[in-house]
Amino acid sequence: MTNENASGQNASGEKGSEKNAAPGENTARSVRPRTGRDLGDCVRVLAAVHERDGYPVNWPDRPEEWLSPSSLVAAWVVEHEGRTAGHVGLSRSDATDAAPGLWSARAGVGVDETAVISRLFVAPSARGLGLGATLLARAASGARERGLHPVLDVVASDTAAVALYERLGWRLLATVEQRWGPDQKVAVRCYAAAP
Secondary structure (H helix, E strand, O other): OOOOOOOOOOOOOOOOOEEOOOOOOOOOEEEEEOOHHHHHHHHHHHHHHHHHHOOOOOOOOOHHHHOOOOOEEEEEEEEEOOEEEEEEEEEEOOOOOOHHHHHHHHHOOOHHHEEEEEEEEEOHHHOOOOHHHHHHHHHHHHHHHOOOEEEEEEEOOOHHHHHHHHHOOOEEEEEEEEEEEOOEEEEEEEEEOOO
């Protein structure tokens, strides 16, 4: 399955790439729209993340499809030293996401005025370089470019992700319990980007 259309656009509806290194920063990294050719590398990085951190909580039967849900409107990868080092997706809200409804009630806007940041992960070997923050900023910008407010859900036990979101000023909306299967209840923290 490819995420490019006939005009060469990718999952983000964009062409080309963008550099995201801070001025004077000596690191080889770039964020660019994800293409269908990136999925294999993304799955390999995701497998390393799952092995180390247990994310995603339940390994998907078809990881390529998990990275490309039908609600996906855009996705980006970050490269570090010429290799795929991370991924983030941006999706329309659906019934399984708690944060859009919470933000909608708080802000007095429709759920359809939100976009959900998801599938955010960085290779264990590339952590500590600011890549997660870079991907998060790109996805939030992608939501705002579409006139949508960025929100996200995160498993409460993922303390590193929680710390990242809070350090970057994301606002906790609530912690809710979700049922992910007949015998699996998971506490999920719901966040919204600052207005």
